[in-house]
Each structure stands twice: as structure tokens, then as C-alpha cells.
Amino acid sequence: METKSVSKLALFFFCISLLIGPEFTQCSVTYDKKALLINGKRRILLSGSIHYPRSTPDMWEDLITKAKDAGLDVIDTYVFWNVHEPSQGVYDFQDRYDIVRFIKTVQKVGLYVHLRIGPYVCSEWNFGGFPVWLKFVPGISFRTDNEPFKVAMQKFTQKIVGMMKNEHLFESQGGPIILSQIENEYGPTEKRLGQAGEAYLKWAAGMAVGLNTGVPWVMCKQDDAPDPVINACNGFYCDTFLPNKPYKPLLWTEAWSGWFTLFGGPQNHRPAQDLAFAVARFIQRGGSLINYYMFHGGTNFGRTAGGPFITTSYDYDAPIDEYGLPREPKYSHLKELHKAIKMCEQALVSSDPTTTTLGSFQEAHVFSSGKGNCAAFLANYDSNSAAKVVFNGMHYNLPPWSISILPDCKNVVFNTAKVGTPTSHSRMLSTTIQPHSWETYGEDVSALEDSSTFTSVGLLEQINVTRDNSDYLWYITSVDISPSESFLRGGEKPTLAMQSRGHAVHVFINGVLSGSAYGSRSNMRIRFSGPVNLNAGTNRIALLSIAVGLPNSGVHFENWNIGVLGPVVLHGLDQRSKDLTWQKWTYKVGLKGESMNIASANGVSSVEWIPASLVTQGQQPLRWYKAYFDAPEVFANIQEYTDKQNAKLAAVNQLSDGTMCPDPG
Numbered sequence: 001m002e003t004k005s006v007s008k009l010a011l012f013f014f015c016i017s018l019l020i021g022p023e024f025t026q027c028s029v030t031y032d033k034k035a036l037l038i039n040g041k042r043r044i045l046l047s048g049s050i051h052y053p054r055s056t057p058d059m060w061e062d063l064i065t066k067a068k069d070a071g072l073d074v075i076d077t078y079v080f081w082n083v084h085e086p087s088q089g090v091y092d093f094q095d096r097y098d099i100v101r102f103i104k105t106v107q108k109v110g111l112y113v114h115l116r117i118g119p120y121v122c123s124e125w126n127f128g129g130f131p132v133w134l135k136f137v138p139g140i141s142f143r144t145d146n147e148p149f150k151v152a153m154q155k156f157t158q159k160i161v162g163m164m165k166n167e168h169l170f171e172s173q174g175g176p177i178i179l180s181q182i183e184n185e186y187g188p189t190e191k192r193l194g195q196a197g198e199a200y201l202k203w204a205a206g207m208a209v210g211l212n213t214g215v216p217w218v219m220c221k222q223d224d225a226p227d228p229v230i231n232a233c234n235g236f237y238c239d240t241f242l243p244n245k246p247y248k249p250l251l252w253t254e255a256w257s258g259w260f261t262l263f264g265g266p267q268n269h270r271p272a273q274d275l276a277f278a279v280a281r282f283i284q285r286g287g288s289l290i291n292y293y294m295f296h297g298g299t300n301f302g303r304t305a306g307g308p309f310i311t312t313s314y315d316y317d318a319p320i321d322e323y324g325l326p327r328e329p330k331y332s333h334l335k336e337l338h339k340a341i342k343m344c345e346q347a348l349v350s351s352d353p354t355t356t357t358l359g360s361f362q363e364a365h366v367f368s369s370g371k372g373n374c375a376a377f378l379a380n381y382d383s384n385s386a387a388k389v390v391f392n393g394m395h396y397n398l399p400p401w402s403i404s405i406l407p408d409c410k411n412v413v414f415n416t417a418k419v420g421t422p423t424s425h426s427r428m429l430s431t432t433i434q435p436h437s438w439e440t441y442g443e444d445v446s447a448l449e450d451s452s453t454f455t456s457v458g459l460l461e462q463i464n465v466t467r468d469n470s471d472y473l474w475y476i477t478s479v480d481i482s483p484s485e486s487f488l489r490g491g492e493k494p495t496l497a498m499q500s501r502g503h504a505v506h507v508f509i510n511g512v513l514s515g516s517a518y519g520s521r522s523n524m525r526i527r528f529s530g531p532v533n534l535n536a537g538t539n540r541i542a543l544l545s546i547a548v549g550l551p552n553s554g555v556h557f558e559n560w561n562i563g564v565l566g567p568v569v570l571h572g573l574d575q576r577s578k579d580l581t582w583q584k585w586t587y588k589v590g591l592k593g594e595s596m597n598i599a600s601a602n603g604v605s606s607v608e609w610i611p612a613s614l615v616t617q618g619q620q621p622l623r624w625y626k627a628y629f630d631a632p633e634v635f636a637n638i639q640e641y642t643d644k645q646n647a648k649l650a651a652v653n654q655l656s657d658g659t660m661c662p663d664p665g
């Protein structure tokens with residue numbers, strides 16, 4: 001059942017009129033053990049995550065419309081604190097961060113919103129969504145019973161709720177927001193923190209409920225969510241999950257439609273059949289809200305990815321791909337599944353399932369309200385073999401690992417394992433960037449010191465220095481080499497050995513790249529050891545340490561260190577090894593190209609670019625590259641594309657006929 005924008009408008013006036021009418025009723029969202037109730041009506045809700053900063057405002061309406069066409073009722077988004085409050089007390093709600101515009105777009109298209117405020121979000125997002133300035137608030141400790149943290153979290157949560165209320169966006173005010181989330185998967189962290197975790201959990205739930213939004217709050221992966229907050233499941237399957245009270249509904253806030261990608265890692269895929277099977281399996285248990293995480297994953301623009309090592313693409317193998325195109329057959333298969341589920345909605349919301357065994361690995365789940373509503377789900381859990389079963393005296397063939405949906409308890413309208421031929425919606429056109437159009441600008445690594453550099457004794461932790469204003473931090477020191485060293489006369493070269501807490505490092509000796517090393521998501525620490533070319537006299541050692549996105553999860557991830565933490569030692573000198581750890585180091589935050597803003601459209605010409613073809617191998621390897629290309633034409637559909645191609649071809653043919661040439665006489 002779709003929520004049309006017209007009916008939404010009508011609903012709004014309906015609520016107002018009831019408010020001033022004789023029988024005092026309010027727009028409301030409540031819940032019971034079966035489902036969420038929107039204005040008194042139980043609903044089976046199909047939802048999908050689309051995170052507003054992961055696409056451009058130009059894309060939003062199209063993405064949301066595609067989600068609606070696929071049969072979704074709800075769009076789910078986190079709120080990303082660090083993009084909204086980049087410095088303490090300075091707010092940004094413009095362009096991709098215009099959350100009010102995003103929610104109003106969902107409303108315009110005619111869908112509901114689940115607003116996951118967090119404000120901790122995880123989400124492969126830098127620092128799990130927390131602004132980096134938060135780490136430097138005196139006495140702070142994240143996500144625990146800590147006053148400075150609670151004050152900051154409450155202030156931001158109140159700000160967001162206040163903005164939504166001012167714009168009348170909660171359903172209780174006639175708006176589209178039917179559900180909100182506080183915190184995110186806090187359960188496992190709470191267990192690690194013990195009493196302080198329990199106290200914080202109670203505080204967070206109470207704080208949220210006290211904001212009186214008029215719509216329910218959820219906490220995902222939170223078995224002890226305090227009333228009236230609903231605990232919800234996240235996972236690839238939610239087959240054994242139960243609400244913590246018998247009067248709460250069965251909600252699945254993250255049904256993972258695929259998975260994210262790590263630099264150097266595989267592109268993960270989740271087959272449409274398996275996803276549909278998991279969803280149908282949850283519905284047949286009595287589940288009433290399922291949110292696909294993600295329905296459109298999109299892009300981690302700029303430096304928003306966190307983890308670390310998460311790629312800029314957040315495609316996620318979602319039903320709508322990174323570029324906003326339906327991913328087939330996933331998109332169409334889920335659309336058919338949703339149609340089948342919606343055909344069962346009446347039976348699903350008005351009765352509890354009865355389960356009967358049809359075979360060793362086969363079951364029937366039947367919803368029958370006794371008022372003529374009957375829906376059945378026939379499941380085959382055997383992943384290898386199809387099964388023939390008898391249900392209500394009729395024969396059914398169930399493919400392996402599948403569920404058949406019978407909205408009238410007789411006729412199969414959908415089987416999760418049978419993928420139909422999708423109608424082709426769109427096609428990607430490629431555009432070529434000519435190899436000779438690339439230009440390059442080399443970072444000058446020979447003269448790093450300028451007015452922004454400073455010196456300190458010993459090695460400093462990276463985030464303390466950069467405050468995450470850049471991924472890059474230069475650690476620069478020098479070493480004097482005596483002309484009598486034997487390696488200068490053909491002996492074995494000395495070796496530089498260093499350790500870093502991550503995430504990657506390039507070693508430059510006298511302005512020349514000497515080696516690189518990087519960690520991984522499971523082991524961020526780096527050990528570097530390699531021979532170095534040193535000259536008699538003063539040599540400069542410059543270590544470029546790189547953060548590849550800050551951590552987004554883990555107990556007290558605010559205390560995790562990164563950067564070169566030593567020891568840094570030169571081995572193989574005549575006398576002995578030379579420990580450089582505690583000598584004077586000069587620090588420089590960021591690259592020159594960054595400070596000149598050359599990656600932005602208006603900063604590109606501020607340096608001297610040279611054709612990339614003139615750069616020979618072995619030249620300074622730290623380079624920026626740029627090229628221009630023409631954006632390909634956009635066609636509304638394949639027919640329009642074909643018509644235009646044919647018209648172009650006809651024009652060319654006419655020209656070659658000579659019939660269109662101007663008369664020479």
C-alpha cells in the first residue's frame with residue numbers, strides 16, 4: 001500500500017480537523033506487539049536507507065521516487081553530526097547537508113521517514129559521525145556515563161529535534177517522520193562498559209523520550225532498550241531476534257543488502273534471491289518493519305569515509321547503484337517481493353502466524369484472521385534440494401532455500417528464488433578522457449618548512465596535531481653523517497626502521513621517496529624497514545604519515561592513536577644505531593596542494609600544471625593529476641537515446657550524399 005502525496009496532504013488536514021473537532025484525536029504513531037500504528041492503523045512497512053550526504057540534492061527526488069516505485073514506504077537516514085557542526089557551535093545545513101530539504105523531498109514523493117539521529121552512527125563514516133573537536137572537550141569520554149559527552153550529545157539531539165519540530169516534520173505534526181533512533185548498536189559497548197554503560201543507556205533513552213516527538217524511538221542491537229523504546233535487529237538475517245517485551249513489534253532496522261568495500265578489498269555481492277529469502281523469512285515470523293541498509297549507498301564524498309580504509313564508493317551492492325540506476329535483477333526482484341508482501345498486509349497485521357511442518361526442512365506459516373483474510377508463506381530451508389509439499393490439500397514445488405508467498409493461502413504469486421527478467425530501466429554511457437588531456441602538479445617535498453611548520457622534541461600523535469583538518473602530517477628531522485662512514489665508500493647502506501600506529505606512511509630522504517608502508521583495517525600498525533641513501537653532512541628525513549579515515553567503531557575509539565609513534569632508528573652506521581625518536585622533529589599539517597585548494601573547481605589553476613606526458617618515471621612521485629571531460633548527454637530513456645543516435649546518423653548520411661552541401665555556384 002503506497003502513501004500517495006495527495007493522500008498525505010489529505011491526512012494532514014484530517015488530523016488538524018480532528019484536533020479542532022468535537023472528538024479530540026491527534027495524528028500519531030504508536031505501536032503494539034504486531035506493528036507500528038500510524039494514526040491508529042497497523043502497517044507493514046518496507047523501508048530503505050538513503051543517506052542524504054552520500055548523494056547530491058539534484059539526485060534526491062529521483063532516488064526517492066525509484067525507492068517508492070520499488071514498493072518502499074519509508075526512507076531511513078542517519079543524521080551526520082560532524083558535517084553539521086564542523087567546529088563547535090558552527091552549524092552547516094547547506095547543499096548535501098540540507099537535511100530539512102531531504103526530508104521534505106521524501107514527504108513530497110509521498111513516503112515516510114525514519115530519522116536515525118544517533119548521534120553516534122558508525123556507518124563507515126569518519127569518526128562514526130562524531131565531530132573531531134568533541135575528542136578535545138576537556139574531560140570527555142565517548143558513549144558512556146560522562147557529563148561532558150552527555151551535555152554535547154543532548155545539545156545536538158535537541159537541535160535536530162527542534163529543527164524537525166519547527167518545520168512540522170514529525171508525523172504527530174502532520175509530517176513524514178514516523179520513527180526516530182537514538183544511539184546505534186550500543187548493546188555490545190554497554191556490556192563492555194558495565195555499570196557506566198547501563199547508566200548511559202538509561203540516560204540516552206530517557207533523554208530521547210523526553211524530547212516529546214510524538215513518534216516512537218528505537219534502539220538497534222539493544223536487548224535491554226528501556227520502555228517505551230523499541231529494540232530492533234540489524235544483520236544479514238534476523239531469524240531468531242525477539243523484542244525485549246511481548247508488547248513491542250518485531251522491527252529490523254538494518255537488513256544488509258550487500259556490504260561496503262575496503263581499499264584493496266573485493267566488491268561484495270549479496271544475491272537478490274538470498275536477500276528476498278531473508279526478508280520473507282522475517283515477515284513470516286511476524287516482522288512488520290524491514291529497512292534495507294542500504295537501498296542506495298552512494299558516495300563517501302571528500303573525507304567523509306571512516307573505518308579506516310573504507311573506499312569513497314559506498315555502492316554497497318544496493319538495489320539502486322552508486323550512480324542512481326536500478327541494479328538488476330535485485331531492484332526488480334525486491335519490487336515483486338514487496339508487491340507480494342503488500343497483498344498479504346491485511347492478514348499479516350490482523351493475526352499471529354501459525355507454523356506447521358511440511359517436511360524435514362519445510363514449513364508453512366499461515367496468517368488467518370478468520371475474516372476471510374488468509375496469507376501463507378511456504379518455506380524450504382534446504383539449501384541444496386527442491387521439495388514437493390502438500391499444503392491445504394494442494395501440491396507445491398519449493399525451490400531450494402526459498403519461500404513462496406500465497407496472499408490468498410492458495411495461489412503462489414512470488415517465490416524468493418525465482419528471479420524474473422527485469423525490465424531494463426537505464427543504461428550507463430561511457431565518456432572517454434583522452435590520455436593527453438591529463439595534467440600534473442608535483443608537491444614540492446624538498447622545501448617543506450614554511451610559516452605553518454612548528455618544532456617539538458619527540459614524536460607527536462597525529463590527530464592531536466592535525467585536528468583532522470588534513471589526512472596528511474609531515475614528520476621532519478635531520479641526521480648528520482660523518483664523511484668517514486664506511487657505507488659512503490661502498491659499504492652496505494644503513495637501514496631506517498620505524499613504527500607507526502597507522503594508517504600509511506611514505507619515507508622521503510633528502511626529498512627522494514625511499515619507501516612506503518601501509519596497515520589494514522584489522523591491523524593498522526605499520527613496521528617499516530628499508531635501506532636509505534644518506535650523504536656526508538646533513539640529511540633530511542621526512543615521513544609523510546597518512547590517515548585513511550578515522551575509526552568509526554570500537555569502545556572508546558576517541559583514544560585510538562595514529563601517526564608515527566616510534567621508535568625511529570637508523571641501523572648500520574659505523575658507530576652504532578642512531579635512535580631519532582627523541583630528537584627535534586618539525587611538523588607540517590597537510591600537503592601544499594591542499595592548502596592551495598587545487599582539488600576544488602576554483603582552485604585548479606592556482607598552480608603551474610604541466611602535461612602529464614612530460615613527467616618521466618622516477619620523478620617526484622607525490623603528484624596531483626587533473627583532466628577535463630565532457631559530461632555525457634542524459635536521456636530520459638533508451639528510446640530517446642536511440643532516436644537521437646538515429647537522427648545523428650541520418651544527418652551524417654545526408655551530408656555524405658552531398659544533398660545538404662551549399663551550392664558552390
Ligand code: GAL
Pocket residue numbers: 121122123124184185234254260
Ligand atoms: C552496522 C552499523 C551501520 C553500518 C553497518 C555496516 O553494524 O549499525 O552503521 O556500519 O554495520 O555497513
